[in-house]
Amino acid sequence: MTAHDRPHATANVSLARRAWNIRRTALRMGAVQGQGYIGQALGIADVLAAAYFHALEYRPEDPEWEGRDRFLLSIGHYAIALYAALMEAGILPEEELDTYGMDDSRMPMSGMASYTPGMEITGGSLGHGLGVAVGMALGLKRKKNPAFVYNLMSDGELGEGSTWEAAMGAAHHRLDNLVCLIDFNNQQADGPSTEMLCAEPLKEKWEAFGWRCQRVDGNDLPAVAAALDAARAATEPKPRAIIFDTRMCKGVPFLEDREIMHFVRVEADEWAKALAVLEEGRPE
Amino acid sequence: MTLASMARKHEPRTVKLDPDGKPARTSAMIASLDAEGYDTVAAPFGHALVAAAREDERIVGLSADLAKYTDLHVFAQAMPERFYQMGMAEALLMSAAAGLAREGFMPFATTYAVFASRRAYDFIAMQIAEENLPVRIICALPGLTTGYGPSHQATEDLAIFRGLPNMTIVDPCCADDVAGMVAAMAAHDGPAYARLPRGRVPKVLTRWKPDYRFELGRAQLIRDGRDALVIATGFMTMRALDAAERLAADGVDMGVLHVPTIKPLDVATILAEAGRGGRLVVTAENHTVVGGLGEAVAAALLTNGVAPTFRMIGLPDEFLEAGALPTLHDMYGLTVEKFAERIKGWL
Numbered sequence: 001m002t003a004h005d006r007p008h009a010t011a012n013v014s015l016a017r018r019a020w021n022i023r024r025t026a027l028r029m030g031a032v033q034g035q036g037y038i039g040q041a042l043g044i045a046d047v048l049a050a051a052y053f054h055a056l057e058y059r060p061e062d063p064e065w066e067g068r069d070r071f072l073l074s075i076g077h078y079a080i081a082l083y084a085a086l087m088e089a090g091i092l093p094e095e096e097l098d099t100y101g102m103d104d105s106r107m108p109m110s111g112m113a114s115y116t117p118g119m120e121i122t123g124g125s126l127g128h129g130l131g132v133a134v135g136m137a138l139g140l141k142r143k144k145n146p147a148f149v150y151n152l153m154s155d156g157e158l159g160e161g162s163t164w165e166a167a168m169g170a171a172h173h174r175l176d177n178l179v180c181l182i183d184f185n186n187q188q189a190d191g192p193s194t195e196m197l198c199a200e201p202l203k204e205k206w207e208a209f210g211w212r213c214q215r216v217d218g219n220d221l222p223a224v225a226a227a228l229d230a231a232r233a234a235t236e237p238k239p240r241a242i243i244f245d246t247r248m249c250k251g252v253p254f255l256e257d258r259e260i261m262h263f264v265r266v267e268a269d270e271w272a273k274a275l276a277v278l279e280e281g282r283p284e
Numbered sequence: 285m286t287l288a289s290m291a292r293k294h295e296p297r298t299v300k301l302d303p304d305g306k307p308a309r310t311s312a313m314i315a316s317l318d319a320e321g322y323d324t325v326a327a328p329f330g331h332a333l334v335a336a337a338r339e340d341e342r343i344v345g346l347s348a349d350l351a352k353y354t355d356l357h358v359f360a361q362a363m364p365e366r367f368y369q370m371g372m373a374e375a376l377l378m379s380a381a382a383g384l385a386r387e388g389f390m391p392f393a394t395t396y397a398v399f400a401s402r403r404a405y406d407f408i409a410m411q412i413a414e415e416n417l418p419v420r421i422i423c424a425l426p427g428l429t430t431g432y433g434p435s436h437q438a439t440e441d442l443a444i445f446r447g448l449p450n451m452t453i454v455d456p457c458c459a460d461d462v463a464g465m466v467a468a469m470a471a472h473d474g475p476a477y478a479r480l481p482r483g484r485v486p487k488v489l490t491r492w493k494p495d496y497r498f499e500l501g502r503a504q505l506i507r508d509g510r511d512a513l514v515i516a517t518g519f520m521t522m523r524a525l526d527a528a529e530r531l532a533a534d535g536v537d538m539g540v541l542h543v544p545t546i547k548p549l550d551v552a553t554i555l556a557e558a559g560r561g562g563r564l565v566v567t568a569e570n571h572t573v574v575g576g577l578g579e580a581v582a583a584a585l586l587t588n589g590v591a592p593t594f595r596m597i598g599l600p601d602e603f604l605e606a607g608a609l610p611t612l613h614d615m616y617g618l619t620v621e622k623f624a625e626r627i628k629g630w631l
Binding site: 113114120121122124125127128130131132133134135136137138139140142143161162165166168169172173 | 344368370371373375376378379380381382383384385386387388389391406407409410411414415
């Protein structure tokens, strides 16, 4: 792969700036509707930046290019974050930002494959993405296509039995072209994930299920990029998992400090304030 | 505390004995249908799928630890590199089938009808039907075709899947239908669900109508009759045809319209036949009377202003008993004798 083929990975823009841009775009979309899963979007922005500007192969002008790495968003309500990443990647036009969540928009509040270029599956009924990823990884192997399948899921989805059916299936079929990314922000609808249905010890669980597993700080960009590299470079015939410990609302301190909740409430006047606070931390 | 609903398990029961003192019948899992007088074919689904797969590279087979019990083992043995064993994991079976379809393949995923319709419904709904992917869900033990009780008897699968947009639903009668259905599905675009007669399967339709060919979405008149018209699906078409012979001997002339495709329903043919000649119209299905063929036909007739005298034969709105299949078919009115008796009673 030459630099020419991957302008998104070689452009002279730092990953930190990409992550910052994703956060800013997500905040602007949240401001459009006065709501949105902004806490999750701010928390996962670093992982998405490293995925879209370091790890993934794709062609912005041809989102269905057969050679692309497949990125599955199992967590439909993280759509606001993925839309921001797809805009940063040039797959979605930034001009559509103001249509987020509106009637006839290509960007519904919960991600759906039939609405949005670059959205591979319909997530939202949680615990579905990894099973579909298993099928796609099997299909890619059948076609001798060297692309990878990435499935982004939440810690809450670890409670779904289907996640573990898929985890066993991926290991059984030795799917070394499958990378599962787990956003561990320890928040789900009713409270901290570890208090709802505790999945710990999580790294050991994935390893016991036959996966190669890493656990890193999901808001430490160099660590995130290195983990994505290691997952891709590994040679064992095993699927790969990366658990990212992330902080909800990362990058906007007054929201980070707010009593952490699954659906972070942002008052009408606070969107502008959040954007202003983010602006202060703008990287080069 | 004994719940009222559980009281029956404490009641003594008397098992019927043969003259030699042995229990009269035993519950049987692999009880082939009582299909007296018909030639049978072994594993028609498996053989038809192998034939279709030779013509279509996209076809792959998946099962959730029930390949041998859904006749998919024939395919797995003939084309092992195109068969995926997903283990006893129905959510994975359906999700992975969706993923393979996304990559351009045409998966035939098999399990039992209870597991597809109950356990894997969300995955079928969101990953297959909503996405309109060409996954074929082929399920054995539809309705009352096992004596294992409600855990294995899919008496409401048609009702469940009829509510699902995009889903094509087929309830084949016999080996003739199964063979035609597989070929038709290979040429079809969207998702499809089929109930599967497995093992030794009778050839019924070509016996009564030698030029019969399954067509997806089409109802076909197998036999005409002046006094009554039965609109039937699945193996109840076989029961209807056998009952029609019996009734003919008693001077009752009964027609049989076979409706193997439950959705989309061939409303035009049903209206044309049901509106012809002022006959008694009876639906017959191996499924609860809630939400299956009977209600679909009733809705089609009523909304189109066709109002014959109308009756439904089907399973009651109950969890059914366990036992031997012939006993249960007799108990719930799915035998030829019971079928004919009810028609006579309504005429």
